[in-house]
Amino acid sequence: MSLALDRAGIVQFGTSRFLLGHVAAFVGESLAAGRSRDSILVVQTSSRPEGKAKARALAEQRRYPLRVRGLRDGAAVDTQREVESIAGCLIADEQWPVLERHFVETARWVVSNSGDNGYQVGDDTSLAEVPKSFPGKLTKLLHARYRAGRDGLTLLPCELISGNGRVLKETVMALARRDHADPDFEAWLDERCLWVDTLVDRIVSAAIEPVGAVAEPYALWAIQATPGLALPCDHPDVQEVESLLPYELRKLHVLNLAHSYLVDQWRHRGLSPGISLVREAMQEPTLREALCRLLDEEVLPVLEQELPGLDLAAYRDGTLERFINPYLDHRLADIAQHHPQKIQRRLQPVSDMARRHGLATPRLEEAISRAASLVG
Structure with missing residues (x-):
């Protein structure tokens, strides 16, 4: 043509x-x-x-x-x-x-x-x-x-x-x-x-x-x-x-948040020597379970209050499927760059939303605290 x-x-x-x-x-x-x-x-x-x-x-x-x-x-x-x-x-x-x-x-x-x-x-x-x-x-x-x-x-x-x-x-x-x-x-x-x-x-x-x-x-x-x-x-x-804001927040606080939380757990559990890629992290049961529990028990309940009607469960499932893409070499070390700043942008707002709705987010709080300790 x-x-x-x-x-x-x-x-x-x-x-x-x-x-x-x-x-x-x-x-x-x-x-x-x-x-x-x-x-x-x-x-x-x-x-x-x-x-x-x-x-x-x-x-x-x-x-x-x-x-x-x-x-x-x-x-x-x-x-x-x-x-x-x-x-x-x-x-x-x-x-x-x-x-x-x-x-x-x-x-x-x-x-x-x-x-x-x-x-x-x-x-x-x-x-x-x-x-x-x-x-x-x-x-x-x-x-x-x-x-x-x-x-x-x-x-x-x-x-x-x-x-x-x-x-x-x-x-x-x-x-x-x-x-x-x-x-x-x-x-x-x-x-x-x-x-x-x-x-x-x-x-x-x-x-x-x-x-x-x-x-x-x-x-x-x-x-x-x-x-x-x-x-x-x-x-x-x-x-x-009609509005891009819900889509921006969904991407930031599900996909981007999940990437940064994987990095937090990857470092916290001392798994960096043997795992270097996102798809490898998703094959490690402790990392995958930690991420899924965070999304299901803390992140989605908060976002469902803030972003109604976006089918967040389907987006979560699609995000996890993207993370296990066998053809994609997405390096955790690349995601880990500027980690404290990313935690503040990706995780902290969800914690703030949770407090407004009276919801507990202990895993988020732990990750935020660990990132803060890296500053300075």
Whole structure:
């Protein structure tokens, strides 16, 4: 299948394996099923040689393998398919005029995954010939679209930042105010563009060279319902929701909490010499039982008071199934980085909620206390 660039209404900033295994994969399935029409123009934004090499490979072949490996409903999944949602790939540093023309004339949605520091601007300016930062590039492109008299577009950032749409808007608005001092441009950004918060959840565990990805079966792209919003594709794992907050809290206080509690127990029980992966920890009866008892007896009873209607038991079961994925090497040592801070963010709020509802959480309290003793 060859996709024309004039149908590439989705501009994707980033060639990360996550986007290839998440957004681009959803768009590919939607296109193949005839449920949507817009393909993707990928933009490579960094100056890294390996990133440019990947972008050139993607521009040349415009399709790539996605291997899905893991467990779903107790059954092993190990499948591979070709993703065919990419109409082209541009390197921003080398092909800016082409990118700007496409952004002005064709774009309808912007998708991004620019990493942990992707919204940092530093000393960058959108007035540069090619700005260095992602917000600088985006502000420059949006200004070109505004000057051409075109309508606004929808921005669907996928960075792991709470309120990512709001934060991206604030960042771009500040750049626009500083660099252009044009109230009409600021009004266009504010009123004509949709800056939408989203939540992404999928482990894309490995790259396939030169372009491709390995992902787990589970996937979610939750998108905040917003007046005037049209979604770029139609896929069961893409959900428009009234509020992202319950989904953020569910992920933080079930999946992320469970990861950190496993680390707590792994260290506390002295099992680090023989166990290094999450799936290995789940095969150790004492660790698995400790985690299940925590979730069933302390965490879920609290969250059911705070997050009614989210079927937390099903999410717990899915989380545990993801943890025993035989194809995923998720290192406990990686999760253990910044452990005290993660405990404060993931476990402490559940303990606070429990007190409000008069519920006891002794296991949570013990883990919180052990993490506090590590500080300083």
